[in-house]
Amino acid sequence: MKRTQQQEQPERRIVDRQSYALHAVALPSREERARIRAILRARAGLV
Amino acid sequence: MLDWCNATTPAHRAHLSVFRCTDPESSRLIEDEYGEEREEHDYPWEFLVQDRINHLHVPAHPPNFVLMGYDSIGLAAVIELTVKEFERYCFIRAVAVAHRVSGQGFAGEAIALADHVLEKYHVTRDFTVEARIDPLNDAAKRAFTKAGFEYVEDFFEYERWGRVVP
Numbered sequence: 001m002k003r004t005q006q007q008e009q010p011e012r013r014i015v016d017r018q019s020y021a022l023h024a025v026a027l028p029s030r031e032e033r034a035r036i037r038a039i040l041r042a043r044a045g046l047v
Numbered sequence: 048m049l050d051w052c053n054a055t056t057p058a059h060r061a062h063l064s065v066f067r068c069t070d071p072e073s074s075r076l077i078e079d080e081y082g083e084e085r086e087e088h089d090y091p092w093e094f095l096v097q098d099r100i101n102h103l104h105v106p107a108h109p110p111n112f113v114l115m116g117y118d119s120i121g122l123a124a125v126i127e128l129t130v131k132e133f134e135r136y137c138f139i140r141a142v143a144v145a146h147r148v149s150g151q152g153f154a155g156e157a158i159a160l161a162d163h164v165l166e167k168y169h170v171t172r173d174f175t176v177e178a179r180i181d182p183l184n185d186a187a188k189r190a191f192t193k194a195g196f197e198y199v200e201d202f203f204e205y206e207r208w209g210r211v212v213p
Binding site: 016019024027028034037039043044046 | 074087091094138177181209
């Protein structure tokens with residue numbers, strides 16, 4: 001994902017590979033998937 | 048529009064291994080208070096997704112998919128996702144656009160592919176797509192918002208975003 005020229009430069013940050021692996025790209029559990037789905041469906045008025 | 052394909056061949060693997068979606072000048076090593084070297088980056092989410100894409104296993108086996116979008120010059124965008132067919136759910140693990148073509152809307156094109164992959168499973172309605180976004184990654188937030196996603200909740204250092212299709 002890319003920044004644009006208009007985007008302000010954020011403050012410098014440490015590259016946290018462990019957090020990325022655990023919290024950004026790890027597939028959520030079946031329970032978590034169901035919970036997110038329920039939240040979104042409720043917001044959309046589908047339940 | 049990019050020309051999209053599944054990552055399947057050694058050539059695809061080679062293209063992924065040198066994919067660049069961030070400016071290498073933005074990266075540097077620093078020494079923390081314990082004398083340990085740590086990596087620092089102006090846009091760490093770009094660095095992390097680039098590193099992941101450089102090391103992706105090819106071919107990906109369903110329900111995991113790595114889709115590569117080419118323009119006339121070469122690899123321009125990549126999306127990695129996982130489908131849970133019976134839960135009518137898709138998780139976007141990574142989306143990246145090459146540094147040389149940033150800001151041309153290719154992220155949105157990549158995100159839209161989640162629907163096409165679900166369609167292969169005959170899931171065309173009543174499904175959910177989820178992604179994680181770094182809170183400082185405004186470009187990703189704009190792209191996902193444009194694709195119909197909304198913020199769901201904080202998740203450790205990231206944000207959960209999702210989209211439900213009735």
